[in-house]
Amino acid sequence: MAAPSYGLIATFDTTPDLYHAAEKVRDAGYRNWDCITPFPVHGLDKAMGLPRSIVPRISLAGGIIGFCTGMSMIWWTGEVDYQLIVGGKPLFSPMFAFPVSYELTILFTAFATIGGMLFLNGLPMHYHAVLKYEHIRRGMDDQFFIVIETRDPRFNLANTKALLEKAGGKNISELEA
Amino acid sequence: MAHANHADTAAPAILQEVKPALLPRAILISNNRSFSWITEKICGIIEGKTPTWWWVCFALACFVASFTVAGIAYLIATGVGVWGHANPVNWAWDIVNFVFWIGIGHAGTLISAILCLLRQKWRTSINRAAEAMTIFAVVCAAIFPVFHVGRVWYAWYLFPIPNSNAIWQNFRSPLEWDVFAVSTYGTVSVLFWYVGLLPDLAVLRDRFYSSGNNLRSALYGFFALGWRGSNRHWSNYEMAYLILAGISTPLVLSVHTIVSFDFAVSLLPGWHTTIFPPYFVAGAIFSGFGMVLTLMLPLRAVYKLEDLITQYHIDCMCKITLATGTIVGYAYAMEFFIAWYSANPYEGFAFINRAFGHYAWAYWIMISCNVITPQFFWFKAVRNNTSFVWILSIFVNVGMWFERFVIIVTSLARDFLPSSWGYYSPSIVEIFTFFGTFGVFSVLFLLFIRFLPIMPMAELKAVTPQADVHGGGAHH
Numbered sequence: 142m143a144a145p146s147y148g149l150i151a152t153f154d155t156t157p158d159l160y161h162a163a164e165k166v167r168d169a170g171y172r173n174w175d176c177i178t179p180f181p182v183h184g185l186d187k188a189m190g191l192p193r194s195i196v197p198r199i200s201l202a203g204g205i206i207g208f209c210t211g212m213s214m215i216w217w218t219g220e221v222d223y224q225l226i227v228g229g230k231p232l233f234s235p236m237f238a239f240p241v242s243y244e245l246t247i248l249f250t251a252f253a254t255i256g257g258m259l260f261l262n263g264l265p266m267h268y269h270a271v272l273k274y275e276h277i278r279r280g281m282d283d284q285f286f287i288v289i290e291t292r293d294p295r296f297n298l299a300n301t302k303a304l305l306e307k308a309g310g311k312n313i314s315e316l317e318a
Numbered sequence: 319m320a321h322a323n324h325a326d327t328a329a330p331a332i333l334q335e336v337k338p339a340l341l342p343r344a345i346l347i348s349n350n351r352s353f354s355w356i357t358e359k360i361c362g363i364i365e366g367k368t369p370t371w372w373w374v375c376f377a378l379a380c381f382v383a384s385f386t387v388a389g390i391a392y393l394i395a396t397g398v399g400v401w402g403h404a405n406p407v408n409w410a411w412d413i414v415n416f417v418f419w420i421g422i423g424h425a426g427t428l429i430s431a432i433l434c435l436l437r438q439k440w441r442t443s444i445n446r447a448a449e450a451m452t453i454f455a456v457v458c459a460a461i462f463p464v465f466h467v468g469r470v471w472y473a474w475y476l477f478p479i480p481n482s483n484a485i486w487q488n489f490r491s492p493l494e495w496d497v498f499a500v501s502t503y504g505t506v507s508v509l510f511w512y513v514g515l516l517p518d519l520a521v522l523r524d525r526f527y528s529s530g531n532n533l534r535s536a537l538y539g540f541f542a543l544g545w546r547g548s549n550r551h552w553s554n555y556e557m558a559y560l561i562l563a564g565i566s567t568p569l570v571l572s573v574h575t576i577v578s579f580d581f582a583v584s585l586l587p588g589w590h591t592t593i594f595p596p597y598f599v600a601g602a603i604f605s606g607f608g609m610v611l612t613l614m615l616p617l618r619a620v621y622k623l624e625d626l627i628t629q630y631h632i633d634c635m636c637k638i639t640l641a642t643g644t645i646v647g648y649a650y651a652m653e654f655f656i657a658w659y660s661a662n663p664y665e666g667f668a669f670i671n672r673a674f675g676h677y678a679w680a681y682w683i684m685i686s687c688n689v690i691t692p693q694f695f696w697f698k699a700v701r702n703n704t705s706f707v708w709i710l711s712i713f714v715n716v717g718m719w720f721e722r723f724v725i726i727v728t729s730l731a732r733d734f735l736p737s738s739w740g741y742y743s744p745s746i747v748e749i750f751t752f753f754g755t756f757g758v759f760s761v762l763f764l765l766f767i768r769f770l771p772i773m774p775m776a777e778l779k780a781v782t783p784q785a786d787v788h789g790g791g792a793h794h
Binding site for chain 2: 155156157159160175176177178179180181182183184185186188189191193194196197200204214215218219222223225227228230237238240241243244245247248250251252254255257258259261262264265266267268269271272277278280281282283
């Protein structure tokens with residue numbers, strides 16, 4: 142090989158074609174492979190055998206940190222650092238601290254959710270082998286691709302190509318790394 | 319199972335299985351459009367030549383926006399006294415305009431978040447523009463309280479940032495809660511919007527690259543963060559989107575609840591009521607849908623988007639406007655009832671004064687715009703008449719501005735002691751500043767429709783029949 146290969150890419154024209162092909166690749170036992178779709182295809186996670194996303198755990202952690210930040214900030218500023226009596230109200234009470242803590246819960250959950258999603262997806266990543274594929278534009282538009290990486294232990298140029306062909310893939314070509 | 323045999327012999331008293339009625343699915347994208355048609359349609363708006371009407375509208379919007387700039391520049395140079403506030407009405411157009419604009423923003427979040435959780439797929443056509451509307455409305459809203467502080471260069475005192483006075487914010491005040499509510503709302507709205515834009519920015523990146531426009535490709539590509547449509551990414555992305563929708567729902571409800579606390583936590587007659595939070599939230603959604611209709615109907619006509627914003631979408635929006643408008647009407651009636659039932663003379667007076675006092679003109683504008691206008695939406699003929707719907711939506715916007723004016727000004731102008739009564743009129747500076755915010759909003763919105771996809775292409779494609787993996791598509 143002249144240039145190191147990233148993997149094989151195959152094109153599918155319709156959603157059902159992609160779905161059934163993904164099931165075949167999953168059943169063949171591949172691990173390092175992916176589907177490229179212009180929109181989230183309902184049910185494809187199952188066809189690919191993907192586990193449930195762990196983004197919610199990161200979100201929960203963010204939310205808890207946000208709520209604690211709100212409560213402790215209001216307690217520390219009002220009760221500890223600079224005591225100021227206003228309107229005869231207590232220096233700290235979880236009641237009046239609640240609205241701000243509530244908003245910070247939401248704010249920190251949002252940060253954690255988006256940060257977590259980007260982290261898990263390895264984004265931003267402006268350079269990627271898949272993005273160099275000459276027809277990638279169609280993958281953002283109306284076509285579907287399956288990419289099987291060379292680093293997959295089951296990858297074998299001939300066999301993998303045969304599998305993709307059998308699954309109905311068209312224009313099977315090698316991706317430059 | 320024992321009862322199974324029984325069911326064979328006689329008609330069962332209790333049905334073993336209840337089958338839901340089979341209703342035809344509403345068609346969300348007319349004329350059976352393909353994936354690439356959607357891409358071409360939405361991207362075509364951005365890639366095409368800037369239309370003449372856009373330049374005309376943009377110039378006009380900039381001119382109108384200059385009124386806000388002039389009003390604010392004069393205020394900064396002179397002092398907050400250039401506004402018409404004086405004892406006893408120390409809060410007037412600034413807070414009226416603030417609540418008005420924040421309320422408008424709420425429909426955007428409702429469409430993107432609450433309708434997402436309720437799996438109302440019709441939201442996909444309008445959610446991007448509605449979210450943009452939210453962000454721009456929050457920008458317009460923020461202008462008023464920020465400049466009302468007088469010395470705007472001290473506006474950062476609103477946030478708990480250590481300063482040389484060593485003093486902290488008063489977290490017992492609903493105004494401080496409002497700072498957190500509105501800034502969280504603004505931030506989360508921008509993030510939610512941006513996350514929704516990611517896949518569409520990637521589409522534009524690749525399209526500009528193949529058409530040889532490397533500069534625009536690099537710009538869109540930078541913000542697309544290298545999105546490549548990977549299903550492993552979509553899996554996390556969809557979960558994140560769902561969570562953002564899940565947290566935006568309590569957020570949008572809490573923001574207007576906290577805005578209403580600005581009034582409800584005080585002791586003034588006409589403000590100190592427990593109905594305020596739900597009533598403000600319903601009013602916000604009502605005004606927001608009014609604004610969505612005001613914006614989307616011309617957009618649909620100009621860009622010929624009838625296949626994407628169908629009559630079904632307009633029907634849905636009209637019905638939500640009707641429902642929330644009726645809730646608002648109910649709240650008006652209930653306020654009056656409670657004022658009488660509470661047997662509190664100040665409370666009773668506040669409401670009689672609203673309807674028949676010096677500001678009765680404002681009250682009846684509010685009632686006619688907010689209670690009567692939406693009732694037209696009961697009729698299908700009205701909902702089908704796009705121009706008439708648009709005119710009604712303008713009335714909704716006007717009515718909701720007057721609602722805030724009535725609540726805020728009448729209560730302050732006539733409080734407990736007749737010796738402190740007064741009458742408030744806005745100064746020309748206030749009128750300029752408020753008028754100009756429509757220009758600020760329009761400038762931002764026009765830039766949005768020129769440079770960003772006005773509809774979420776990925777989400778639209780996902781609701782087409784051919785997106786179904788089990789071959790529900792009409793063509794293969």
